[in-house]
Amino acid sequence: MIPQLVELAGAPFAVLPPGIHWATMDEIRTRFGQASRRAWLFDGISAVAEALQRAKCARMYIDGSFVTQKPEPNDFDGCWDATNVVAALLDPVLLDFSNGRAKQKLKYRGEMFIAGMSNGGSQPFLDFFQRDKFTGEAKGIIGIELGSTYGALR
Numbered sequence: 001m002i003p004q005l006v007e008l009a010g011a012p013f014a015v016l017p018p019g020i021h022w023a024t025m026d027e028i029r030t031r032f033g034q035a036s037r038r039a040w041l042f043d044g045i046s047a048v049a050e051a052l053q054r055a056k057c058a059r060m061y062i063d064g065s066f067v068t069q070k071p072e073p074n075d076f077d078g079c080w081d082a083t084n085v086v087a088a089l090l091d092p093v094l095l096d097f098s099n100g101r102a103k104q105k106l107k108y109r110g111e112m113f114i115a116g117m118s119n120g121g122s123q124p125f126l127d128f129f130q131r132d133k134f135t136g137e138a139k140g141i142i143g144i145e146l147g148s149t150y151g152a153l154r
Helices: 025-032 036-054 099-108
Strands: 019-022 059-063 077-080 111-114 140-145
Touching (some): 025 036, 036 077, 036 099, 099 111
Antiparallel strands (some): 059 077
């Protein structure tokens, strides 16, 4: 279940409370993907989920303004667990971080990183995404199991 958003002093929009909040694609669409722009972004998240599932990825995480109170998010950010992923089945676009991840944004409408990959600083993306970029405070992200949970979307 996706919890209610919380206010952080200094953050422009309410965010998820700290932690990984596991949800189905249907729950994400219902909660965050209803408005026109958000529905368009959700289609990109669905496409990423399908591509990762084909490569045997077990879980992915969604962050960014898409999972906040921001009325018109620009895109979404996220990461995926590389454990047991079959590289030969992975969409190469998900490994292309060049040019500000332009190919990812064009194909999927957002940016996806490998969860354990360093964000260029001292922490992996899975941890980096659990900090508010405006305040540095802990905040939450959405976790998605890509097995049978994702299949419920069909």
